[in-house]
Amino acid sequence: MSRMMQKWVVAQPGVQHLNIEESPVPTPAANEILVRVSAVSLNYRDLGVIAGEDGAPSMPFPLTPGSDMAGVVVAAGENVTRFREGDEVIGTFWAGWIDGDWPEHARVVGGKLPGVLAEYIVLHEDWAVHAPRSLDAVRASTLPCAGLTAWFALVEKGALHAGQTVVVQGTGGVALFGLQLARAHGAEVIVTSSSRDKLARALALGATHAIDRLEHPRWDELVRELTGGRGADHVFELAGGDNLGASLRALRQGGRISLIGVLGELSMTLPSVPSFLTRPVIQGIGVGHRRALEALVRAVDATKIEPVVDTAYSFHKLPEALQHLERGAFGKVVVKMVG
Template sequence: MNSTMHRWEIPSAGIGKLARNEVRRPQPKAGEILVEVEAVSLNYRDQVIAEGGMGANLVFPFTPASDMAGRVVALGEGVTRFAVGDRVISTYITGWIDGAPLSWADSPTQGGPINGMLSQYVATPADWCVQAPKSLTPEEASTLPIAGLTAWMALVELGNLHAGQTVVVQGTGGVSLFAVQIAAANGARVIVTSSSEDKIARAIALGATHGINRSATPDWQDAVRALTDGRGADHILEMAGGDNLRRSLQAVAPGGRISVIGLLESDEVSLPIMPLLGSRASIVAVAVGPRRVLEDLVRMVDVHALKPVIDATYSFAEVPQAFEHLKRGAFGKIVVTVREA
């Protein structure tokens, strides 16, 4: 085994400063596993953090990206969770095993402030990984730790989704398309909103039952009401923030649930209190989830043969191009294949 490897790093804030550097290959310490990284999926937060955002206190040089799938190639002393040869995926919130959420200080996140995964090998605590789904390729499995888990957490773990309910999914990014598939698999009626007719058609092919073009119908909340005979949706995945949250409040059914996941339009929230009180709706912030819930998701993926939607796959040499695609927007996920062909 060579003593060096390659990883992508930035010397200071700025995704445009990415450089592929040769560094010493890490060795697993007690309680750690050495993982040969096979695939890394990119998330919106990866670019924001690399630009110096989201309050992450980065130590440079810094390697971006939190989500990986790989193969265990060595064990540190005392490791019993995994064996050499096991396929694993990373967790995102490192200290959150189960139960109530921990503070950010008590559970730092991978890919910022903790060094990320765009590396040929990573040495990581065994407790920060779970077994990968047996039914997925490494590229597919790498999409689960943030996007898949966030959708599952919002709808199933916290939302208690069941058959016959109506779910509104905003947009067609990674979290949104996981939500379409998970909701459809649970027998829910799924309404997807997008500014693209082509993307709406593709989402319907994945299990959505209706699509609303937000460009043609800016007051999409009225269309949701019409599709539900005036009742509204039981679950809404709020991806934009800002004024869009007001529309979600108008579209939610009495006693329904709005899961605030994204802030694509604004990181500020302002709502009139009387409509909120009148709706008796719950507005809940969803920030991924604990390790135990990721393990639940892995089991569901294998049982239901769910296949993550990957818009494009880039080679390890094409990481800057992958981030450019992420910035343009994607239908589903952008993935980097790390292992050499």
């Protein structure tokens, strides 16, 4: 008789159609590993997947959502060489993007591929990396998307180094990873937010300066003031709309803007003449590849960075966790498989 497991399934678009189902524990085929999931980190994208907005109508409903997990290898199929039973692992956000330019065949786990909100999952061995030794599963689960996005923007593409200034907008998972990684590299960090409480917490986490966007709607002017008129070297653009223009005005000559999210508007506008004069590098960041994730893991172990987790919910409280995610969190919202 097959062992059974529980998994979350959304039968059709809409969080109201999200339910726990039972199914047999899968068996790994050749080159695959069976992972007992320990924790799943939620991303804002998961709300769109569940609602059918991310790639609809081509999403393969019914589906199991969730893309970012930490777990333990409990079995390996034939020809597996990268892992063995007992290894602690984290999954890659992109299945099939190992290095270099993004390949067209790469797919997202928890989208076109089955997600990780299940007690057990099967992954191709190429779709996982060894977890950091310095982190528990809850914190390790935050690396595949939020952590790697910040790393890819600042280190892989941005050549971050000491003496630079980084602006991060908001206090979500990517923003706080950007703060922590920048400080670990010796850069200064300016955080913008409309919440005084969250700004205070960001300063306690190591931010150099905090800007209240309600008090300073022209936050870019204050960035230039805080940098002695030079402007920021890196800006995380997370809002969308005409905020991109403010990000440009906050930037130094030849600085870099990383387009990471659209928490406000789905389109962005940019003034043409100032963009010519500033000579910015504007880089879209779509998470990153496996090699960069492995580099991030090594960096986390070396620097002892502890990802910021707002709240960890039990597996059966996924709907409450999604509600928390939607109203905003300081750092990451995580689902634990036990407790």
